[in-house]
Amino acid sequence: MLIRRILLFYSILFALDSSKGSKGIILTKNNQPVTFATVFNTRLSTWSSTNEAGLFWLPIGTIKGDSLTIKRIGMVDKSLVYSGGFQLVQMDNNPIHLSEILVKNNTGYYQMLSSGITRNQLVNSLPGAIVRSYGGSSGIAQVSIDGGRTTDAKVVFNNIDVTSPQNGVSDISQIPEQFLGYGMLKQNNNLKYGSGSSDGIIQINPWSRSSGFEIQSGQDASKALSAHINMKMGNSNIELTTGKNSNPGIYPVLYNSESISLKNQHFFQMFIGLQLHSQNGNWHKRVSFWNSIQDRGISGLIWSPNTEAFRNDTLALLSGSLVHLFPRGFVKSSFKYRRSGENYVDPIISIDSNHLSETSTTEISGLYFTKNSIEYRFHSGFSIQKVNSTDTGVYQRERYYFSPSLSLFTINEINLITAARYDNYSDFGGVITHSFKAAKNIFQWLKFSASYATSFRAPTFNDLYWVPGGNPELKPEHSKRKKISAYFYFKQLDLELFYKTSNSTDLIVWKPNGDIWQPENINKSLKNLFGINGQMNIENKFLIAGSMINIESTNQLTRQKLLYAPGWVGSIQGQWSHKKWKSTLSFQFTGKQIIMHDYPTDLTMKPSINSYFSQEAPAIFNDRLQLKASISNLLNHEIMTIYGYPEPSRVFRLNIFYQINSKEQ
Numbered sequence: 001m002l003i004r005r006i007l008l009f010y011s012i013l014f015a016l017d018s019s020k021g022s023k024g025i026i027l028t029k030n031n032q033p034v035t036f037a038t039v040f041n042t043r044l045s046t047w048s049s050t051n052e053a054g055l056f057w058l059p060i061g062t063i064k065g066d067s068l069t070i071k072r073i074g075m076v077d078k079s080l081v082y083s084g085g086f087q088l089v090q091m092d093n094n095p096i097h098l099s100e101i102l103v104k105n106n107t108g109y110y111q112m113l114s115s116g117i118t119r120n121q122l123v124n125s126l127p128g129a130i131v132r133s134y135g136g137s138s139g140i141a142q143v144s145i146d147g148g149r150t151t152d153a154k155v156v157f158n159n160i161d162v163t164s165p166q167n168g169v170s171d172i173s174q175i176p177e178q179f180l181g182y183g184m185l186k187q188n189n190n191l192k193y194g195s196g197s198s199d200g201i202i203q204i205n206p207w208s209r210s211s212g213f214e215i216q217s218g219q220d221a222s223k224a225l226s227a228h229i230n231m232k233m234g235n236s237n238i239e240l241t242t243g244k245n246s247n248p249g250i251y252p253v254l255y256n257s258e259s260i261s262l263k264n265q266h267f268f269q270m271f272i273g274l275q276l277h278s279q280n281g282n283w284h285k286r287v288s289f290w291n292s293i294q295d296r297g298i299s300g301l302i303w304s305p306n307t308e309a310f311r312n313d314t315l316a317l318l319s320g321s322l323v324h325l326f327p328r329g330f331v332k333s334s335f336k337y338r339r340s341g342e343n344y345v346d347p348i349i350s351i352d353s354n355h356l357s358e359t360s361t362t363e364i365s366g367l368y369f370t371k372n373s374i375e376y377r378f379h380s381g382f383s384i385q386k387v388n389s390t391d392t393g394v395y396q397r398e399r400y401y402f403s404p405s406l407s408l409f410t411i412n413e414i415n416l417i418t419a420a421r422y423d424n425y426s427d428f429g430g431v432i433t434h435s436f437k438a439a440k441n442i443f444q445w446l447k448f449s450a451s452y453a454t455s456f457r458a459p460t461f462n463d464l465y466w467v468p469g470g471n472p473e474l475k476p477e478h479s480k481r482k483k484i485s486a487y488f489y490f491k492q493l494d495l496e497l498f499y500k501t502s503n504s505t506d507l508i509v510w511k512p513n514g515d516i517w518q519p520e521n522i523n524k525s526l527k528n529l530f531g532i533n534g535q536m537n538i539e540n541k542f543l544i545a546g547s548m549i550n551i552e553s554t555n556q557l558t559r560q561k562l563l564y565a566p567g568w569v570g571s572i573q574g575q576w577s578h579k580k581w582k583s584t585l586s587f588q589f590t591g592k593q594i595i596m597h598d599y600p601t602d603l604t605m606k607p608s609i610n611s612y613f614s615q616e617a618p619a620i621f622n623d624r625l626q627l628k629a630s631i632s633n634l635l636n637h638e639i640m641t642i643y644g645y646p647e648p649s650r651v652f653r654l655n656i657f658y659q660i661n662s663k664e665q
Contacts, residue, residue: 023182024087025054026070032375032409034091035330035367036284036323037072046232048208049277049284052367053184057208058082060230060237073282074327117180118632119172121612122204124588126185127533127547128569129153129202131172135645137222137247138267138296141173145185145199146500146529147551147565151457152479154197157204158288160317160336163196165385166357166392168460172204174292174315174340176271178214178226178241181207188455191403191421191435192365192379195458198479198502206273206288208239212624212659219652220251236278245269253646254638255302260646264297264307284323291316298346301644309346316340329368336361355389357461375407377419385461392465398426405435415439423456427464431456431476447487455479459519463508469518477521479504496533501526524556527565546572551591560597567591568607580618585634587611595643605643611635619659628655 026034033054040047043066046059062068062082070078076092123131123143132150133141142150155162155170157179162170184203193201209228216224226243249265271292278285294313300306321334338359345352363381380402388394405419417437424430433456439449459474485498507523531549538544548570553562568591576583588610596603611634617627632651633639639647 024056024058024089026050026056026089026091027054028091032369032407034072034075036325037070037075037091038279040069040071042067042069047237047279049279051205055205057181058087060208060210073325118177118612118630119175119180120588120610120632121586122180122183123172123202124571124586124610124612125545125573126183126202127571128531128549129185130566130569130588130590130641132641133173133645133647134642135253135299136249136251136265136267136648137173137245138249138265138299139173139645140171142169143172143202144564145202146527146549147553147569148199148502148527149564151196152199154193154201155204156193156201157317158206158290158319159321159334160319160338161193161359161361162315162317162338164340164357164460165359166355166387166389166461168196168457168462171313171315174294174313175204175290176243176245176269176273176292178224178243178245178271179206179273179290181205187451188453189417189419189435189437189451190377190379190405191419191433191453194401194421194423194431194433195456195476198455198457198481198504206275206290207241210659212657214243214655214657216653216655218247218654220247220648222247222651222653234278235280236276239275240273242272244271249297249299251648251651253302254636254649255646257638259649260302262299262302262305264299264305264309266295266297268295269293282325284325285321286323287320289316289318298344302646303644306346306348308348309344309351311342311344313342314340326368328370329366331366332364334363334365336363353390355391356387357389358384358386360384373409375409377405377407379403379405387461389461391467392461392470393467395461395465400424413441423458425458427472428459428475431458445489447489448485449487450484451482453481455481457508459508463519469510469513469516471519474508474519475506475521477504477506477508492538493536494534498529498531498533500529500531502529503527522557525562526554526556527562528552541577543575543577544572546570548589558597561594563595563597564593566593566607582616584614584616585612590641603643605640608639608641609635609637610639610647611637624659626655626657626659628657629653630655 026037028034034050035052037050038047039056039059041059041062044061046061048057048059050056064082064084066082068080068082070089078089078091120131123129128146130144131141132144133139143153143155144150145153151168155172157175182205186201186203188197188201211230212228214226224245226241229240231238247267252259252261269292273290276287292315296311298306298309298311316339318337321332323330323332340357342355361381361383365379367377369375382400384398386396401423403419403421408416419435421433422430433454435453437451439447441447457477463474464470464472480503483498483500485496488495504525506521507525508519508521509523510517510519529549529551531547533547535545550568551565553565555562570589573586590608592607593605594602595605612632613634614628614630619626630653633649636650
């Protein structure tokens with residue numbers, strides 16, 4: 001029963017993200033992920049491997065009928081015949097010899113090759129997640145979870161934290177849409193992440209696709225061109241993508257029921273991404289490099305347009321890891337580097353500022369599981385953060401951290417996870433956080449879970465050292481979270497009802513202090529959330545997933561509702577597949593938000609509906625050519641996620657992906 005639920009959940013999750021290829025997950029008999037297992041395609045002699053969540057892309061070139069062999073030290077080898085779509089595989093983690101098991105039709109949904117996923121589509125498909133954008137492709141885009149602040153949502157791309165140490169947020173407009181594979185929203189139960197993860201972690205995993213070219217053209221005169229190379233060299237897989245995105249910014253926006261054309265909305269982006277994965281026995285090595293360069297206009301507020309301001313910014317991500325597998329776990333060492341730069345110019349008010357931030361991180365982590373269903377994890381690291389800014393000066397701080405966790409499964413049918421974490425910063429000292437979660441299956445159709453956790457957010461370099469006004473005496477913000485959930489499992493439908501509360505103290509607020517603004521640890525907040533998540537699969541042809549969350553938020557000092565906290569957040573996505581045609585329709589709802597408390601009435605931002613539709617045609621010319629048509633803002637509604645920065649009106653786009661067949665095929 002539980003395996004079927006996992007299969008239903010992941011098949012819907014990955015089918016609705018419209019990413020680039022077919023995927024799967026490998027689990028133990030206790031439904032825990034099998035990490036760093038190797039998936040071989042015996043016909044092509046190609047391979048891929050699972051990540052730390054047990055997820056994998058199928059080896060490039062895999063087609064229906066291919067034989068796949070899955071190997072992992074300490075596990076019994078498993079063989080299956082690929083029958084299309086999402087794969088869920090169970091492996092026996094007892095190191096004893098069993099005959100191979102042939103698994104046929106172990107699929108949840110057929111995944112066609114797809115292209116053209118947008119950042120809004122990826123984020124909006126995650127329960128409670130919202131993209132907050134300063135309007136269109138040229139605007140900075142950040143992420144909010146459960147109506148919270150963008151500083152409390154951590155974005156991780158390819159296991160690299162993309163949060164800027166200068167301002168504490170992640171700009172996902174710097175991640176080209178051609179890099180996007182699939183996204184997952186996770187809670188920090190194992191405390192792998194520290195500062196800025198109070199509301200959750202959005203993990204964005206990069207693409208994996210065959211060699212080829214992709215072209216996109218939009219009704220708004222936007223254009224995109226990219227090339228993808230996937231090759232095998234001995235025991236190594238190499239993937240490369242490069243290209244450019246451009247938008248002249250001539251699209252209209254909707255504001256107060258009027259269509260308005262703004263100037264200075266241009267956006268130009270160049271990018272390159274490289275992944276190298278090799279294995280030798282029980283050793284796995286990965287190296288990746290991602291770089292994007294942006295040139296964008298800044299049109300300003302809708303009622304106060306700016307025709308001269310512009311921003312040139314860059315993002316570079318580098319990572320490398322070495323994993324050694326053991327029969328009952330692994331040890332992993334890794335290095336991660338994040339660098340972002342920005343030159344912001346506004347001749348009208350004589351601003352020409354430069355900002356450079358860097359984060360270098362070295363980590364060691366490991367996993368060990370016993371025969372009696374006990375799992376031990378640890379995660380430790382050392383990080384150096386640097387900033388060189390015309391507004392903050394030159395500063396550096398170090399931090400080290402350690403987080404052990406313990407998971408116990410099937411003890412009186414109760415699953416337990418407990419974790420602790422210690423972070424030490426060179427500028428304000430240490431912080432201890434902890435987490436606990438328990439879950440119990442009551443019936444085959446009912447499960448309950450409860451969790452409690454603490455978290456924190458460190459002051460950013462801007463908070464500490466901005467000139468004028470920075471306050472080096474700031475303390476970290478602290479939060480406590482509680483959640484209870486009930487899961488209902490039916491034949492074709494899964495539902496989760498949950499209640500969640502979050503209490504935060506020492507929140508950093510910028511307030512007037514004489515002639516300047518200065519941050520202080522003064523605010524307290526309380527959020528109560530009640531929501532429902534669900535997913536349904538009808539005969540593997542019609543998939544539906546959605547969520548609706550009611551949010552009650554209060555500033556405990558003023559007893560007023562929190563600013564920019566919507567009363568409701570919801571989304572629904574549906575996908576229909578028939579004879580290799582695939583249609584996707586999604587809606588994202590955001591309730592009314594208070595922008596500023598005023599008398600006699602508050603300034604508010606009205607509710608909005610973001611809509612999207614796409615249609616994919618069957619691949620033609622020996623399955624080499626794929627066409628996809630999509631419409632953003634399908635209902636042509638006025639959409640603002642940040643007050644004063646409306647989103648574009650309805651836009652039609654066409655994507656063409658041409659696949660170059662490899663010699664092995």
